Amino acid sequence: MADEKQSLFGAVIEGAAGLAGSYAATLTHLFRKPVTEQYPEYKRPMPTRTRGRIILTRSPDGNERCVACYLCSGACPVNCISMQSEEGENGRRQAAWFRINFARCIYCGLCEEACPTLALQLTPEFAFCKDDIADFVYEKEQLLVDHGGKHPDYDFYAHAGIAAGTPKGSHIDEDEPVDVKSIMP
Amino acid sequence: MTVELLIGAGVMLVKMAVALAVALGLAAYMILLERKLLGRFQVRYGPNRVGYFGLLQPLADGLKMLLKEDIIPDGVDRRIFLVAPAVVAGMALLAFMLVPFGETLTILGHAVPQVIVRTNVGLLLVLALSSLAVYGLALGAWTSDNKYSLLGGIRGAAQMISYELALGLSLVPVVMRARSLDLSDIVAAQSGLPFAVTEPFAFILFIIAALAETKRIPFDLPEAENELQAGFHTEYSGMRFALFFVGEYVNMVLLGALIAVFFLGGWHGPVLPPIVWLGIKVLAVPVFLIWTRASLPRLRYDQLMALGWKVLVPLALVNVLVTGAILVAA
């Protein structure tokens, strides 16, 4: 097309059509509803798996899920999670204190993947601002929530084979403990 | 005698104040209009946070610019660097003194022409002022000691010289029909048909050349953002930077006023009062310029020069010739 010698008249017509086309395109845009979302007034519902602020969830019975295994802390590429583990009255392991420095957190979600008890979860909440950078250091009380997050029905202790609080054999999908001293089948 | 003189001076001062306020106010809101309209052309809202519909945005912008630090880089020629933005804005504002806003009024037995300066070389004076504005651009660019600025300044100077010619030539048919260089006479000559109808080619040529003179897209080579950062005003900050923009937007309003006067019949129009007609015409042109900015891509530099010298100037000359022939035949 470009190699063919165009007549002057044809070139003028083509150029004018091109100009008119672009003017027409913008004119139609003028009467379209703007696609902008007015952010503070309208907050777009974020997907549930959006990686935002980190929470510590509870199991359905209201106990803390976190067993202070340090896996999240080890997985964290920026070392923003720190904790101290201890043993509770019922024999459960838990965090004596649990601290996340959100000023350092990169919201990569590796901690969530590392968490064996689904305690640590990332929420879609992404806009939380502070005047003081020290306020970004969240303690366990600020991290703990009263729900199960993305997995409300999951209860680590109900599945696991350990006897912490509940007797052996009372967990989901768990057989009665075998009495090794009995010879009965 | 002295009373007459004092009244004359007072009226003149009032007219200057009104023209200055209108020009600057319109320029400030032209920025808002451009941002709003450009936003809607791109299917988004423009600024809408400061005041209702963002109506206080110009105020906020001006305040911000005033409070910003005025940086003067090392190694610049201070005197030229400081004066250059004022030249751009000043020349644009000066040209407003020539724009007639209406017929001569009679107030308390005194004839008060609704124009600050009525001169029989008004059209040429407009061209002279618009050609002087390039000094602010070129000198500001040269003294910034920055290669992007320098390139922008060189482009600006070359572009202004090239399109000045087409601009002047496209106005010759208007002068031939109006038989005067006086802006008020030119408007008076359009009480019947506006020159946009009788001289459509001159109208189109003038708009294209004027687009290049005001350095608007698609001819914004001196400040081509993607190639030259900000071109000639790269090194400017604070209110000096804002002055360049005041100059640009005052120029837009001025262009609207000039097109209204030269081609759209000034304040002439049915039903509505004359000043309303003038306002509509003056504002229609910037809206078209913004529409153009939303629609067209920037020209390449050699295309710009070729368009100016190989297309616009010959067409304008032919147009002068044809108009002359028609006028002689009629």
Next chain:
Amino acid sequence: MTPLGALFYLFAALGLGAAVLTATRRNPVHAVCCAVAVFLSVGAMLAVLGAPLPGVLTVVVYAGAIMVLFLFVIMLLGLPAGDGALPPGRFLVPATLAAATLVALFALIGADPTAKTVLPAAMAGPAAVGTILFDKYWLAVEAVSILLFAALAAVMLLGRGKTGRKIAAAGGRAA
């Protein structure tokens, strides 16, 4: 002295001062700025004398186009800029020549008896200037324009040279 006369002498003094600065500046851009000031004051002087058309034309043509070209070339060349005034020895010869021209000019004006009578205030409107230019002196105007055109064509031919023609043949554009 009438107000207009005072304005005339004001602009004349401004123009003279700017002209001296133009001749003595070492920085070419400063010299160009001063030259623009000279043309502006000359334009203003002409307007004060009652000839706004030549005044505006001076501004449009000299200040608005020719000096912009000067500036354009200076910016393109990027010369190392000096500062302050030239040493006095440098413009001894040009100053002498200019002074001699001035003296000769005054002598010629003095010798002409008509120069002694004061001219009436001139009123040269655009129509009057146009009529005189294209009715009475049309031949001179045409001759000058043909001369300029010849110069333009010659510059185009010389400027292109042999390499230029090759580039043009290869599809290059002359901006």
